[in-house]
Structures are given as C-alpha cells and as structure tokens.
Amino acid sequence: MTKTMRGLVQMSCAALIAMSPMAAFAQDWEPRRPIDFTIMAGPGGGADQIARFIQSVAEQYDMTNRPLVPTNRGGGSGAEALIHVSSTSDPDHTILVTLNSFFTTPLRQENLGIDIQTFTPVAMMGVDPFVLWVHTDSGITNFEQFLQQVRSMDGEFVMGGTGTGQEDSIVIAFMSGAYDLDINYIPYDGGGAVARDLAGQQIMATVNNPAEAKGFYEAGQFVPLVAFSDERLPAYPDVPTMREMGHDFSYYNQRAVVGAPGMSDEAAAYYADLFTRIYESDEWQAYLESESLSPLWMNADEQRAYWATQVESHRELLASLGE
Amino acid sequence: MEILSLLGGGMLLALQPLNLALILIGVTVGLFIGAMPGLGSVNGVAILLPITFLVPPSGAIIFLAAIYYGAMYGGAISSITLGIPGASTAVATTFDGRPLARQGRASLALVTAAIASFIGGTVANVFFTAFAPLLASVALAFGPPEIFALMLLAFATFVGLGGDDIPKTIFSICFGLVLGAIGFDQISGAPRLVLFDMNGFLQGIGFLVLAIGVYGIGEMIWTIDQARGEVETSTPKMTMRGMASDAAEATRRGWKGTAIGSVLGFFVGILPAAGATPASLMSYGVAKMMSRVPEEFGRGNPDGVAAPEAANNSASTGSMLPMLTLGIPGSPTTAILLGGMVIWGLTPGPLLFVQETEFVWGLIGSFYISNVAALLINLAFIPLFIWMLRMPFTILAPMIFVLSIAGGYAATRDMFDIWLIVIFGLGAFVLRRFDYPLAPAVLAIVLGPIAEPTLRQSLLLSSGDPSIFFTRPIAGPITVVALILLLLPALKLLRRRRGKAEDGAA
Numbered sequence: 131m132t133k134t135m136r137g138l139v140q141m142s143c144a145a146l147i148a149m150s151p152m153a154a155f156a157q158d159w160e161p162r163r164p165i166d167f168t169i170m171a172g173p174g175g176g177a178d179q180i181a182r183f184i185q186s187v188a189e190q191y192d193m194t195n196r197p198l199v200p201t202n203r204g205g206g207s208g209a210e211a212l213i214h215v216s217s218t219s220d221p222d223h224t225i226l227v228t229l230n231s232f233f234t235t236p237l238r239q240e241n242l243g244i245d246i247q248t249f250t251p252v253a254m255m256g257v258d259p260f261v262l263w264v265h266t267d268s269g270i271t272n273f274e275q276f277l278q279q280v281r282s283m284d285g286e287f288v289m290g291g292t293g294t295g296q297e298d299s300i301v302i303a304f305m306s307g308a309y310d311l312d313i314n315y316i317p318y319d320g321g322g323a324v325a326r327d328l329a330g331q332q333i334m335a336t337v338n339n340p341a342e343a344k345g346f347y348e349a350g351q352f353v354p355l356v357a358f359s360d361e362r363l364p365a366y367p368d369v370p371t372m373r374e375m376g377h378d379f380s381y382y383n384q385r386a387v388v389g390a391p392g393m394s395d396e397a398a399a400y401y402a403d404l405f406t407r408i409y410e411s412d413e414w415q416a417y418l419e420s421e422s423l424s425p426l427w428m429n430a431d432e433q434r435a436y437w438a439t440q441v442e443s444h445r446e447l448l449a450s451l452g453e
Numbered sequence: 454m455e456i457l458s459l460l461g462g463g464m465l466l467a468l469q470p471l472n473l474a475l476i477l478i479g480v481t482v483g484l485f486i487g488a489m490p491g492l493g494s495v496n497g498v499a500i501l502l503p504i505t506f507l508v509p510p511s512g513a514i515i516f517l518a519a520i521y522y523g524a525m526y527g528g529a530i531s532s533i534t535l536g537i538p539g540a541s542t543a544v545a546t547t548f549d550g551r552p553l554a555r556q557g558r559a560s561l562a563l564v565t566a567a568i569a570s571f572i573g574g575t576v577a578n579v580f581f582t583a584f585a586p587l588l589a590s591v592a593l594a595f596g597p598p599e600i601f602a603l604m605l606l607a608f609a610t611f612v613g614l615g616g617d618d619i620p621k622t623i624f625s626i627c628f629g630l631v632l633g634a635i636g637f638d639q640i641s642g643a644p645r646l647v648l649f650d651m652n653g654f655l656q657g658i659g660f661l662v663l664a665i666g667v668y669g670i671g672e673m674i675w676t677i678d679q680a681r682g683e684v685e686t687s688t689p690k691m692t693m694r695g696m697a698s699d700a701a702e703a704t705r706r707g708w709k710g711t712a713i714g715s716v717l718g719f720f721v722g723i724l725p726a727a728g729a730t731p732a733s734l735m736s737y738g739v740a741k742m743m744s745r746v747p748e749e750f751g752r753g754n755p756d757g758v759a760a761p762e763a764a765n766n767s768a769s770t771g772s773m774l775p776m777l778t779l780g781i782p783g784s785p786t787t788a789i790l791l792g793g794m795v796i797w798g799l800t801p802g803p804l805l806f807v808q809e810t811e812f813v814w815g816l817i818g819s820f821y822i823s824n825v826a827a828l829l830i831n832l833a834f835i836p837l838f839i840w841m842l843r844m845p846f847t848i849l850a851p852m853i854f855v856l857s858i859a860g861g862y863a864a865t866r867d868m869f870d871i872w873l874i875v876i877f878g879l880g881a882f883v884l885r886r887f888d889y890p891l892a893p894a895v896l897a898i899v900l901g902p903i904a905e906p907t908l909r910q911s912l913l914l915s916s917g918d919p920s921i922f923f924t925r926p927i928a929g930p931i932t933v934v935a936l937i938l939l940l941l942p943a944l945k946l947l948r949r950r951r952g953k954a955e956d957g958a959a
Contacts, residue, residue, distance in 0.1 A: 182792025190506045202788075203656070206637025206644060210656050217652055238642065288914060293642050316597075316913050317640050319906065326781045330593030332914075345780040345802025 159222075159396035161196040166224040170211040170231055172204035172320030175292070176258055176339040180385050181227040184255070184405075187413045193404055196223075204319055207235045207293040212244045221390035222397040225252060229383050230297045233437070233444045238295045246441070250389030250398050251433035253405035255414070256423035257382035258339045259359035260301050261369065263352045265331050273355045273370070276335070277309055285312040290324045290333035293317045295448065298324070301337045301358055301381050303451040308377050328352065339383060340365065341421035363422045384440070385423065386433070402430065459810065460582055463818025466811070467515060471508065475516040476819060480827045483523020484834065487530070490537040490665060490860030494524035494769070494786045510797035511812050515819040517790055518773070522574065522823045525729070525766045526831045529566035533758070534559055534838050535853050537669035537860065541899075542729040542765040544664045545737040548892055549750060549757030551672065556753055559842050560835065564696060565703035565755045566762040567831045569711040573763030574824040576715035577722070577770035582817055586806065589778035592723045597910035598921050600724065602931035604904035607731065609938035610738030611893045619942050621889050629897025632658050639906045653869035660730070660899050662861055662870045663877055667891050669857030670878025673850050675885060696835070703755055710740040710756030711763045718764030722771025731903065732768035733761035734896045742938075751892070770820060777805055777813065 167185065171177040178200075185198045203211035208231035218224040226232075226249070236244040264270045270279055280287040291298025294317050306313050316333060318324045321342040328336045329346050336343070340363065346352040354369045360380045362371055372379050387405050389398055408414055409427065418425060428436060466472065479501075486497035497520045505513030528543030533550035546566060553562040580588070595603075612622055635646040636657025647654045714736040721732035740760035741750040750757045773790075775781050780802035782788035794801050799809055806813050844852075861874045881891055915921035922932045 178788065179792070179795065182789065183795055186792055186795070200789075200792075205639070205657060206655070207642040209642065209644070210637055213652055213655050235642070239644075242644075293639065295642060314913065314916070316910050318910070319639050322781050326593070326775075326779060327596060329779065330596060332596030345800055345804070348800075349803030351803065 159394070159400050161194065161223055161397075161400070163220070163223050164196050164199045165194065166218070166220075167198040167200045167227065168211050168215055168224065169200055169202050169227045170204065170208035170229055171292075172202055172322070175321030175323075176341050176383065177227055177229045177385070178202060178320065178322070179341055180255065183417055184227075184387075184408055184414075187408050187411050188404070190413070191407075191411070193407060200227075207231045207238075207296050209235050209239055209242055209244075212236065212246075213242065215390045216244060216248070218390050221250075221392040222394055224390040224393075225401060226388050226390070228386050228388055230300075230440070230444070231293075232384070232386075232388070233440045234295055234297075234300075234448065237441065237445055237448060246437055247434065248391035250391065250393040251430040251437075252387040252389050252398065252401045253409060254426055254428045254433055254436070255385045255387060255405070255409055256418050257426045258341065258385055258421075258423050259357055259363060259380075259382055260297070260337045261340055261343065261357045261363070261366065262305070262335060262337055262355045263328060263343050263347075264335045264355060265328055266351055266353055267331065268334065268353075270355070271353060273375070276355050277311070280311045280313060285314060287312075287335070288314045288316060288333045289335045289337075290316045290318055290327055291337060292321060292324065293319070297381070297383050298337050300444075300447055300451065304379055304381070304447075305337075305372075307451070308379070339421075341423075344421065359424075365420075365422045382424070384426075398430070456582060459814045460818060462811075463814030463816070464821060465818070466511065466815040467819035467822045472512050472515050472815075472819065473822070475508065475512055476519045476823050476826050477830075479516045479519025480523035480526075480823055480830055483520035483525075484527040484530075484827070484830060486520070487524030487527025487543075488539050488838075489863075490531055490535075490539055490669065490856050494521045494540065494542075497521075497524050498786050498789045505793060510794075510799065511815040513793065513797060514790065514812070514816050515823075517793060518816060518819060519823045519826070521769055521786055521790075522766070522820075522827050523830075525574075525769050526567065526570050526827045528765070529570070529758075529762050530563065530838050531856070532668075533562045533566065534842050535669075535849070535856065536672040537853060537857055538661070538664045541661050541664065542733055542769075543761070544660075544668070544730070544895055545733045545761035545892075546758055547668045547672075548737060548761075549752070549754050551668070552751070552753035553755070553758065554842065555676075558753065560695060560839055561699045561702060561755065562753075562758050563835045563838060564699040564832070565707045565758045567828055567835070568700060568703050569707060569714060569759035569763040570766045570831075571824060571828040572711050573715040573718055573765070573767035574770060574820070574827075576763075577719045577767040578817070578820045578824065580719050581770055581774060581820070585774060585778060588723055588774055589803075592775050592779070594927060595724050597907040597914065598925055598928040599931070601904055601907040601911055602922055602928040602935065603721075603724070604900050604907065606931055606935040606938070607735045607738060607896070607900055608904075609935040610735065610742050611896055612939055612942070618888065618890075622893050625884075625890055625893040626897045629663075629894035630901045632663065632894070633898040633901030634905065640909050651869075653867070653873075656867075657902075658873065658898065659870065660895075662873050663898050664895055665857050665861045666874040666877025667881040667895065669853060669860070670874060671881030671885065671891075673853045673857075674878060674882040676846065677850060678882070696832070703759070707755035707759035709743065710736075710758070710760035713740045713743060714760040714763030714765075715767045718767030719771040721764070722768030723774045728772050729765040729768040730899055732771075733765040734899060736760040736764035737892075738896070751890070766824075773816075773820075777801055777816075778803060780805075 169178055169181045181200050185200055188194050188198055203214055215224055215226045270276050321338055324336050325338050325342045327333050343352050354366050357363050357369050357371045358381045359371055483497055498517050528540035529546045531537050531539040532543040532546040533554050536551040538544040538547050550562045635654050638645050644655055717736045718732040737760050740756050741747050772787050776787040776791055782791050861870050911921050923929045
C-alpha cells in the first residue's frame with residue numbers, strides 16, 4: 131500500500147468518525163449477551179407490533195452485536211414486565227417497551243413497590259392515538275348514530291378493550307362519562323385480541339390504535355367514528371376528533387423504550403444511540419406515517435419530566451373515573 | 454381449479470434452488486432446535502430471523518416456516534428418547550412415547566411420530582389450501598363462550614373416560630388449575646396466590662417448568678427407583694428392515710390417533726389463543742376416549758404418540774391461518790413471523806391473499822415441500838437418536854438432569870424456575886408413587902389460563918347469566934357434549950350399582 135493510499139484511508143476513517151460522534155462515543159460499551167427486550171403487553175397488540183418492528187429494523191441493518199430478544203410479559207396490566215425488569219440481575223442487558231400502563235399500573239398497585247423514576251430513559255419512539263371503531267355490518271357510520279345505538283340498548287352495548295384501568299378503559303370511561311353512556315366493558319389481554327373479536331362481532335365497538343385496526347379498516351370491515359387526538363389524523367381525514375365535538379380531551383399511548391433501573395451510564399448511552407438510529411431509519415419514519423403515530427422525540431431529561439407529568443395526569447384521570 | 458394452478462405455481466416457487474436449499478437447512482436446524490429441551494420453535498425462529506434479511510421476503514418466510522416445521526418434528530425426539538419434552542408442543546408425546554422407549558420400542562415410537570407428523574401436516578395443508586378464507590370466518594365465530602366451551606370439552610375428555618381413578622384425576626386437574634392461577638389476574642390486574650410473598654410467583658408458573666419438572670426430573674427419579682441399583686440397558690437395534698416393519702406397525706396401530714390429531718389439531722390451531730400445545734393435549738385426550746383400549750394409554754400405545762404428534766404439526770399449519778388472513782398471531786411463533794412480515798413490507802390481514810398472491814401461495818407451496826423434507830430428514834436421523842439410547846443409564850441419568858436444568862433455564866433465564874423444576878420433579882415422584890395421574894395437571898396448567906378469562910369474559914357479556922354457554926349456536930352443542938362426557942362416569946357407576954342391586958335381589 132502506497133503512502134498516499136494509506137493517508138487517504140486514514141483520512142476517510144477520521145472523517146467517518148468525525149461525522150458520527152454519537153457512534154464513536156457508544157463504542158465504549160457494547161452488549162456482551164443477548165438483550166432482554168421485554169414487552170409490557172401480549173402478542174398482536176400495538177406495543178407488540180412496535181417491538182417486533184424495532185427488532186426487525188435493528189436486525190436488518192445489523193445495528194447490534196448481540197440480538198434483541200423480544201419476550202411478551204403482559205400479565206397484570208404490565209406489572210409482570212415491570213417487576214421482571216426492575217428485579218433483573220443484569221440491568222445493562224434489559225430494556226422494556228412501554229405503553230401507558232408504565233404510568234397507570236404502579237399507580238393502581240402501589241403494593242408492587244415500583245417507582246418508575248428509577249428506570250432509565252432511553253428513547254421516545256412516538257405516541258399512538260386512539261380511534262373509536264365499529265364493525266361495518268352494524269350500519270353505524272357516524273358518532274351520532276353510535277350514541278343513539280348505545281342509548282337504545284340500555285347497558286347491553288358491549289365494548290372490548292385492554293385490562294381494567296389500562297388505556298382503553300380510560301378512553302372508554304371518559305367517553306361514557308362525557309355522554310352519559312352505559313357500556314358493558316369486557317377486558318382482554320391485548321389489543322390484537324380486541325380487534326379480532328370486533329372483526330368476529332363478538333363485541334360491538336373498540337378504541338383500538340390505528341395500527342391494530344388498519345388491516346380490517348382497509349378490508350372494509352371496520353368504520354372509524356371519532357379520533358381521540360389533538361388534530362385530525364392524516365390517514366383518516368374525514369374522522370372528527372373529540373376536541374371538535376367540544377370536549378377538551380385527547381389521549382395517546384406512549385411508545386417508549388426504557389432501560390432497567392440501575393443501568394450504567396455507558397449502557398444507557400449505547401441504547402440511546404441505538405434507538406436514535408432506529409428512530410431515524412426510513413423504515414421507522416414510514417411506520418410512524420402509515421400507522422398514524424405522532425412523533426414526540428425527547429432527550430433523557432425531557433423523558434423523565436414527561437414521566438412525572440404523565441403520572442400526575444393519570445393519577446387525576448384514574449381518580450376522576452373512580453378507579 | 455384456480456386454486457390448483459395457484460398451488461402449483463407456489464410449489465414451483467418453493468422448489469427453486471434457493472428456496473429449496475432454505476427449506477432443507479431450515480428443517481434440519483429446526484429438527485435439532487426442537488429436540489433440545491427448553492428450546493422450541495419460538496426460540497429457533499427468533500434466533501434465525503436476522504438471516505432472513507439476506508434473501509427476498511418469500512424465501513425468508515419459507516425458511517422460517519421450515520424451521521417451525523422441523524421443530525415440530527424435533528420436539529418428539531427428546532420426549533421419546535429421554536422423557537424430557539423437547540418443546541411445550543411435545544409434552545403429550547412423552548405420555549406414551551417414553552413408555553415405548555423403556556420397553557425397547559423407541560424406534561417404533563420415533564417412526565410413529567414421524568409418520569403421524571407427516572400426515573398431520575399434509576391434512577392441514579390440504580384444508581388450508583382448499584378453505585383458507587372460509588376457515589378464517591370460522592375462527593372469528595369463536596368468541597369467549599365458544600372457546601370456554603371447547604376448554605370444558607378438553608377437560609371432560611380427560612376426566613370422563615379411561616381406566617384412571619376418577620377422584621385422583623380430578624385432584625390432579627384441580628392441582629394444575631391452581632398452579633395456572635398463580636400470578637396476575639388478567640381481568641382485574643390484581644396479583645393472586647403469590648406464595649410466601651416471593652416475587653418469582655408474580656410471573657406465574659410457566660407450563661414448560663412444570664412439564665420439565667414432572668417429565669424430566671420426575672421420570673429420572675422414577676427410573677432410578679424402579680431399577681433399584683440394577684442398571685437396565687435396552688439395546689435397541691436399527692436396521693432398514695426394522696424401520697420398515699416399524700412403519701407398518703405404526704400405520705396399523707397409530708392410524709386412529711393420527712386421524713384424530715390431524716383433523717382436531719387443525720381446527721384447534723386456527724382458533725385464536727390456542728396453538729399447537731393445547732391442540733396436542735386435546736387430541737391425546739380424544740384419542741384415548743375413542744380408543745377401544747383406553748387403559749393402554751400412558752403405558753405405550755402408538756395411538757398416544759400419533760395423536761399429539763399429528764396434532765402439533767397440523768395445528769402449527771393451522772395457526773398460520775389467522776396470522777395470514779387476520780393479521781393476528783395464533784401462537785408465539787407466529788407472532789414473530791408476523792413481525793418479520795411487517796418489516797418485509799407486507800401487511801398481514803384480510804387483503805394479503807388478494808394483494809400478495811405470489812407470496813401467499815409460495816408460502817403454502819413451501820408447506821408441502823417442507824413437510825416431505827422434514828419426514829425424510831427425520832427418518833434419516835432416527836438411527837442416531839436410537840444409538841443415543843444405547844448409552845448406559847448411569848450416563849443417561851445425569852445427562853437428563855443437566856438437560857432438564859439447562860432447558861428450564863434457557864426458556865426464561867430465571868433461577869427461580871430451576872428450583873421450581875426440582876420441586877416439581879420431587880413432587881411428581883411422590884404423587885406417582887401414590888398412583889396420581891400427572892398428565893391432567895399438565896393439561897390444566899395449559900388450558901386453565903385460557904379457560905378462566907374466557908369464562909369470565911362470557912359471563913360479563915351475558916351479565917352473569919350462564920345460559921350463554923347453551924344458547925349460542927356453536928357454544929351450545931360443545932357445552933352439552935362436554936357435560937355428557939363429564940357425567941358419564943357417574944352414570945356408569947349408577948348402572949353398576951343398580952346391576953349389583955339386581956344381582957342381590959335375584
């Protein structure tokens with residue numbers, strides 16, 4: 131190799147390193163074992179879909195030297211996952227895909243002794259809106275008809291959702307309170323099972339995330355009635371929001387990745403870098419758009435602050451709903 | 454006819470050199486992953502997912518499906534030769550496979566398992582090919598009451614018939630149900646039965662933990678106890694002619710179990726929440742019920758090997774159906790496959806069959822090819838597994854112990870589970886000395902966590918009215934049959950008493 135060649139190679143290496151300061155920093159620490167990638171929910175729901183998608187992106191671009199191993203621990207509205215992650219003996223190799231039960235479950239079950247501020251912030255991948263869905267065969271095409279139908283059935287109208295005190299039940303309880311509705315609520319172990327039983331008309335309506343209902347919507351089986359988002363969703367421009375109807379209410383599910391309590395700073399930096407790269411990938415950006423998620427990128431300090439405000443607002447929500 | 458031409462096209466796609474190579478590698482890898490206790494198709498598919506990004510999507514899913522198939526065949530191998538279930542789907546295979554191996558008929562059990570698996574897979578493929586869209590709507594018609602009725606039927610097949618002591622069977626079921634209830638309640642989210650306030654119990658007791666404890670450790674202690682110092686060595690031999698005669702015997706003595714497992718397995722497999730493990734246990738129960746010699750079950754009846762093995766292969770094909778047509782995974786393995794499909798840019802759901810014809814039929818075509826490949830590769834390896842059995846028990850026993858512990862740890866990576874495995878092993882030995890059947894407890898810990906939420910969801914649906922199980926068109930007949938089966942032993946007892954009374958009068 132000639133001198134100039136070597137010089138060129140060195141220069142380009144230096145340039146590469148200079149262009150990616152984060153990557154160079156993260157090289158300090160690398161996983162030595164497969165990474166326990168715990169999911170706070172059962173298979174098929176929104177959190178599960180996102181975890182599998184993230185894993186696939188990481189694998190596709192070979193972003194980790196050890197694989198992410200997704201495991202569903204949905205028991206007890208995510209309490210099983212919280213306990214598993216907070217009692218792990220290997221915090222540097224344990225990360226958690228969360229949803230809002232990250233806030234609500236420790237509130238509702240104080241005896242678990244989980245303090246979420248001890249967890250390590252990693253990345254906020256986006257927030258997932260809620261939409262009210264009915265089956266096409268119900269003949270209901272707008273929210274007014276939905277209200278009429280629920281009222282005419284006098285407590286026999288059946289809606290399904292995730293576990294009691296979890297996201298779906300909060301949204302449905304808000305709606306019932308605002309419009310004085312009497313709804314029979316059936317808890318399921320995940321959003322996937324909820325969507326399936328709406329497709330089979332075992333239940334009459336759901337508040338699935340768009341990602342969970344999209345396949346059935348595109349096949350003409352589900353009808354969206356109202357979105358519980360701040361603005362109309364780009365993928366569903368004709369669906370009004372709860373705000374347009376005069377209710378100051380919007381609700382999103384956080385799609386965040388957090389590290390186990392006691393994770394070392396080096397490992398936290400590694401995962402923050404990893405998930406930043408996944409977040410910036412074309413695949414994830416396309417996923418956010420096609421599945422109607424809103425971006426809400428935050429750094430570690432902002433995430434901690436966000437957790438604190440979410441815990442407070444959920445405390446109020448649960449209290450006002452009599453939970 | 455259109456279906457046949459689509460299927461033909463799919464098979465041609467699967468037979469392309471790259472895809473065929475992927476099938477052969479996938480099946481072989483799956484076979485060994487399935488045979489390792491604790492590692493099942495879930496782990497296999499998860500570990501090998503990265504490799505699939507090197508090939509086009511149709512090749513990728515063909516590869517993963519081949520691993521899935523291979524693992525279903527492989528699970529039977531350690532169930533039969535070592536008595537440790539290779540995967541949760543193969544637990545029922547130990548019930549009769551292990552006794553056959555102890556009688557020196559391991560080759561018969563392995564050949565029966567291979568042939569039954571092949572037939573189960575083929576029957577499921579034909580159903581899948583012919584009726585996929587129709588069956589998707591059948592799966593949707595199963596709401597909570599229907600699924601609960603089906604679970605009730607499964608319990609009834611274990612209680613109602615057979616030569617076992619019925620009170621002891623019921624005790625065993627209740628024991629399994631209690632173990633299954635440990636952990637978090639799905640409906641209210643509250644923790645239940647957290648014994649000694651130990652956090653380990655919050656996560657619930659894994660089914661594989663119980664199965665490895667009972668069948669791995671428990672079986673090992675039992676064998677040591679039975680041998681009483683005299684080390685028994687079976688010297689099974691394996692020749693081509695021996696295999697041919699085994700195949701003939703397997704067909705003669707295992708056709709009924711194969712038929713039951715193939716059909717029942719598929720229908721249980723397509724149902725949401727079920728999957729291959731409940732399918733194999735239920736098929737075992739039904740095969741025992743339909744048998745003319747139910748008392749032979751658990752003592753080495755080829756039907757008892759054929760039924761669960763046919764069922765787990767059939768169900769694994771079946772569980773692809775809700776995944777492809779509804780976008781909802783029917784089993785943990787299909788959940789991982791689903792994740793793969795999303796990243797390959799495919800949206801599983803009602804439109805997949807319309808929009809991605811080539812992908813779907815390439816996959817279905819590959820099922821047929823994988824199945825043939827798995828049968829041939831499995832048969833080729835049987836002499837190797839038989840050879841393993843010729844090791845003296847003094848070497849085999851520690852090996853079983855190590856594999857049980859390692860397998861239990863691999864599944865959850867939690868030391869707590871290892872202690873449970875040891876405790877279950879000792880407990881199983883004691884219960885067995887007192888003639889308690891253990892299979893019903895294993896069944897209950899699998900089906901209980903499906904039955905309980907569906908029971909409560911159903912009662913919520915009906916505002917507490919139990920008639921919901923009788924008035925719905927699908928749930929009704931299933932519930933009635935289940936109740937008849939449950940009451941049958943009581944009726945038999947009554948008739949016997951009356952018979953005795955008449956004898957006394959005469």
